[in-house]
Amino acid sequence: MARIAASAPFTPDRNVPGLIVKFGDYPLHHGGVGAIRSLGRLGVPMYAITEDRYTPAAASRHLTGAFPWPTTGTEEPERLVEGLLRVGRRIGRPAVLIPTDEEAAVLIAEHQDELSGERTGFGGFLFPRVEAELPRRLASKQGLHGLCVEHGIASPDATFPESPSDVAEFASRARFPVVAKNREAFTRRKSPAVHGTTRIETPGGLLALARDWGERPGVILQEYLPREEAEDWIVHAYFDANCVPRAMFTGVKVRSWPPHAGMTSNAYVVDNPELADLATRFIKQIGFTGIIDLDLRFDRRDGQYKLLDFNPRMGAQFRLFENESEIDVVRAMHLDLTGRVVPEGDQRAGHRYVVENIDLPALLAYRRSGYTTPHAPARASGTELAWLAADDMKPFFTMLARFVRPGVKHLYQLWRTRRRGSTAAM
Template identity: 85%
Template sequence: MPLQADGDVPGLIVKFGDYPLHHGGVGAIRSLGRLGVPMYAITEDRYTPAAASRYLERAFVWPTSGTEEPEHLVEGLLRIGRRIGRPAVLVPTDEEAAVLIAEHQEALGDSFLFPRVEPELPRRLASKQGLHELCVEHGVPSPSAAFPQSYDDIVAFAEKARFPVVAKNREAFVRRARPAVNGTTRIATREGLLALARDWVGRPGDPGVILQEYLPREEAEDWIVHAYFDRDATPLAMFTGVKVRSWPPHAGMTANAYVVDNPELADLAARFVKQIGFTGIVDLDLRFDRRDGQYKLLDFNPRMGAQFRLFESESRVDVVRAMHLDLTGRAVPEGEQRAGHRYLVENIDLPALLAYRRSGYTTPHAPARASGTELAWLAGDDLRPFFTMLARFVRPGAKHLYQLWRANRRGGTTTK
C-alpha cells in the first residue's frame, strides 16, 4: 500500500545561519514533497539549491546569522506562518532552530505543528557539557571530559591529562563571532594545549571549551542513529548505520555512510531517549571503542541530520515522514530498514576519499558492497538543486575545502 501523507498540512524547513549548500534541507523538501505535502523553506536568497527544488512551493528569503534575539526570530516565524495561511509542520535543520522552537512553544503553537518537549531539554542536549552530564546521570557511556572555568583550570588539567586530547566548543550549537576552537580539535601535547588556551582567555563564556578523552580512530568505529520518537518517547522509526567517511576527515559532516543493522545500538538509543523523555527527531553520533567494547555517545542533535535520507524503511518511512505522519494524526507504518543502503554527498565525498586513502584508514565495519545508493544532491525527478549546488560550490567551495584540509593537517577539524 502506498505511503499516504496529509496533503492539507504543509511543511516548513526552518534554518538560521548562512549555509546555503545544505543537502539535508533539500532532502526533506523532496521527501515530503514526493508524498504531495506542500513544502516551504527559509532560505538565504532565491538562488539556493533548496529554493530551486521543483517540490518547493515557496522560498521565504530571510538571511539570518543564528545570533539574533529570540524574540526577533519568533516574530519572523510567526510572520511566515501568517503568509502560509495554515498550520505547517516545522522541520528544523540546525540546533539554533530546534532550541528556539522548544523554548517558545506557547508562542508558536497556534501557527505550527511540532513535537512538544520539555522546553529546556534540546538546549541541554545540544550542549557538549549538558549532554555529558545527562550521559553520566543515566549511565550512558561517553568520553571522559573536563569543563575548565579558567586558564588555571586548564593548566591543572594539562598536568594530569593523557594526550592527545580533544577540545570542542562547550556550546557548539551557538554561533559565535570568535569560537574558542574551529570545531573538534585534536591536541597532541601539553604545550600545544597551553598555547591554544592562551587565546581562549578574555572571551565571553571564558574559556568556553570542553576537554575530552581522545578515542583513537584505529581502535574505534563511527556509528549513526536516526530516529523519531512520539509524545511518549516511543520510537516510531529507528535506524542505525556506520559513517565511512566525513569531511573534514574523521570529525566532520558525513560524506559517505551505510545502513547497518545494530540492535544493541538501537536499544541503547531508545533507552536513553526514554529516560530523558525526548520527543521528536534525533540524530546521534556514537563511537564504538574496541578497547572496552562500549558505544560512546559523542553528539545528540535534537533535529534531523543532514544525511537522514540514508535511512528509509521498507514502508518508505524516513524520520521526516514519520514526524509529519505522527503530527497529523496518521499511523506510521512499521518496516525494516534497508540494510546495506549507501548515502553519498557528491561535493565532499571525493576529497574525503582522497584524504582517507592518504591516511591509510579503512572502515572494516562497513559493508563490502552497497545494496543501493542515495545521492545527496542528484535526483532524476529534481535536477535543479544539483546544478545550483555546482554553480555555487565550484570556486568558493573548492577554496573552503582547501581551508578545511589545511586545518585538518594542523590537527583541527570542523564538526557538522
C-alpha cells in the same frame, strides 16, 4: 507540481504543509533539500526559509514556495519568533516545522506556546512538544555529558576548564592526545575557541592553543578515542509523544569532511539492535520527543558505545535511512503530527549515502591516512545521492554553481585550519 509517489503504502495529510526552518548562512545544505523531496514527492506542499532565491533548496521542483530571509543565527529570539510567525501567516494554515540546525530546534522548543497558539492568525505550527530546556541542554557538549553521567550512558571522559589554571592543571595530568571542542553548540554567537573537533598531541600544544581562549575557556577537553580502536556509528530516529520510536535506524559512518570529525560524506545502513536499544532507553529516560541524530563511537578497548553528539533535529544525512514501508524520520514526524499511522518495516540494510561535493576530498584524505571503516558492506544494496536526483535536477546544478569556486576554497581552508591546529599541537 510535486510528483506524488504512487507506490507509497501510506497516504499523508496533503492539507498540512511542511516548513524547513534554518537560521544562519549555509545555503549548501543537502538535508533541507532531502526533506523537501521526501515530503514533496508524496504531494505534501513544502516551504522553506532560504538565504536567497538562488539556493539549491529554492530550486527544487518539489518546493511550493521559498521565503528568502537572511539570518546569522545571532538574532534575538523574539525577532526570530516574529519572523517565523510572519512566514506562517503567509502560508495561511498550520504547517509542520522541520528545523535543520540547533538554533532553530532550540528556538522552537523554548517558544512553543507562541508558535503553536491559535492567536498566531493561521492556527499555529505543528511540532513535537518537549520540555523547553531539553534541546538546548542536549545540543551543549557540557549538558549532554551531564545527562550521560546522570543516566549511565557511556561517553568519553571529559573536563570543562573554567580558567587558564584549570587548563594548565589538566595538561599536567592528562593522557595525550586529547580532543578540544567548543562547549556550547551556538558558536555563531561569538568567536569559537576552536574550529570543530581539534586533536591535541602534547601538553605544550594544549597550552599554546589555550593562550587564545581567554579567562573563561569555552571548551570541553575530552578523552581521545583512537580511530584504530573505534568505529563511528549513527542513529536516526523519530520518537512520538510517549517517547516510543516510530522510526528507528542505525548505520556506520564511512567518511566525513573535515576528515574524522566533520559532516558525514559517506555512510551505510547497518543493523545494530544493541545500539537501537541503547538509544531508545536514553530517550525514554530523558523524555525527549521528535527527531534525533546521534553520533556514537564504539570503543573496542572496553566494548562500549560512547555518545559524542546529540542533534535534537533532523540530521543532514537522514535520507540514508528508509524502511521497507518507505518511511524516513521526516515522513514519520509528519504522519504522526497529523494523526496518521506510521507504517513499520525493517530498515534497508546495506543502503549507502554519498554527499557528492564533499566525499571526493574526504576519500582522498582517508586513503592518504590508510584508515578503513569496519562493518561497511563490501557492496552497497543501493545508493542515495545527496544532490543528484533524476526527478529534481536543479538543486544539483545550483549546488555546483555556488560550490565550485568558493566551495573548493572553503574546503581547502578547512583542511588548512585543521592541519595547522594539529601541527601546532604536536
